[in-house]
Amino acid sequence: MNEFEKNVMQQISLLDDELKGLTERRKVVEAKIAGLRMFLSASAVRSEALDISLDVQAASVLPEAPKVAVKDKVVEAALRILADGKPRRTNDLVAEFFLDGIEVGGTNKTATVSSILSRDHRFKADRTHGWSLIKKESPAGNEAFDLQPTP
16 A cells, blocks of 8 residues: 555544544434423423524533433333234344334343343233233223233
């Protein structure tokens, strides 16, 4: 490689590093904007009533979005997925969580999800069919899914 090619490769490397930094900064700003939108939607104040320009400087003082534990995300997503009444195998649930952007930790993601769901009274495991929601009898004699959180 001649001197010109080395110089070009070095410039490309510097641009890649700069692009990576800008991408990370964009993620931070987008998260802060999402937090502001959540804050505004939760309060009685409408965003039109505020005179806020969301430039990069203003975004740095916005509140952080509340963090939700992965366990809670898994349970919430499983409730939503299994609400159709069809049982799902743990591997299928893990795949659906991944598509929903839920990153399950651990080296054995199937075991992690199984452990989370087995600790919640709303889920029932069946080795043949997979996970399903437990149905409970209502006072009117109708069956409904038990969606109340574990005490």
